[in-house]
Amino acid sequence: MIAGHFGFAAAVKSREPATPTWALMLATVWLDIVFVPLFLSGIETLRPAEEGHTGYGANIIYADYTHSLPGVVALSALLGGIAAMVWGRRSGMVIGLVAASHWLLDLLVHRADMPILPGNVGGFPRLGLGLWRYPSLSFCIELALVLVGAWLYWRTASRVVETTGRGARAAALSATLIAIFGVLILWMDFTGA
Ligand SMILES: [Zn+2]
Numbered sequence: 001m002i003a004g005h006f007g008f009a010a011a012v013k014s015r016e017p018a019t020p021t022w023a024l025m026l027a028t029v030w031l032d033i034v035f036v037p038l039f040l041s042g043i044e045t046l047r048p049a050e051e052g053h054t055g056y057g058a059n060i061i062y063a064d065y066t067h068s069l070p071g072v073v074a075l076s077a078l079l080g081g082i083a084a085m086v087w088g089r090r091s092g093m094v095i096g097l098v099a100a101s102h103w104l105l106d107l108l109v110h111r112a113d114m115p116i117l118p119g120n121v122g123g124f125p126r127l128g129l130g131l132w133r134y135p136s137l138s139f140c141i142e143l144a145l146v147l148v149g150a151w152l153y154w155r156t157a158s159r160v161v162e163t164t165g166r167g168a169r170a171a172a173l174s175a176t177l178i179a180i181f182g183v184l185i186l187w188m189d190f191t192g193a
Pocket of ligand 1: 031106
């Protein structure tokens with residue numbers, strides 16, 4: 001789930017225009033960004049849910065630190081803290097919450113692979129509702145997130161245009177780009193391109 005996270009960021013942007021779009025986009029995938037170096041160094045791993053099966057939602061992901069509850073809180077607070085220093089308290093809060101929202105959206109699709117504690121200490125049951133087992137359903141949910149996010153973004157932008165009379169083209173273009181970009185990422189993710 002990458003496109004769905006971006007769609008959510010676009011929806012937040014429509015309510016929080018003072019926070020830069022790129023920062024919201026970054027926040028929404030922040031946990032996965034931190035996952036990359038940990039994955040490359042073998043600290044966090046993944047394996048196919050079924051042998052020989054790869055592609056969209058086909059992995060069990062052992063993001064045992066970045067996607068553990070203390071990991072989510074610490075990483076979101078870190079990013080939110082940095083954002084607060086740059087754009088003030090309000091944007092810092094928004095960025096921190098958007099970063100943490102990643103975990104909630106992941107919870108929907110991941111197959112019970114998200115640990116409660118870092119490194120899964122204590123051996124508590126792993127979390128995840130596993131919608132990825134139904135690829136067409138999770139595809140539709142992600143697509144809906146992208147389209148609703150782009151639509152909300154467009155709606156707010158066009159209201160700004162109405163009051164200021166400026167930037168109509170830029171607003172329409174940004175919303176269109178969000179939609180196209182989101183659908184493209186989703187399609188690449190889904191088809192494994
Ligand atoms: Zn994730």
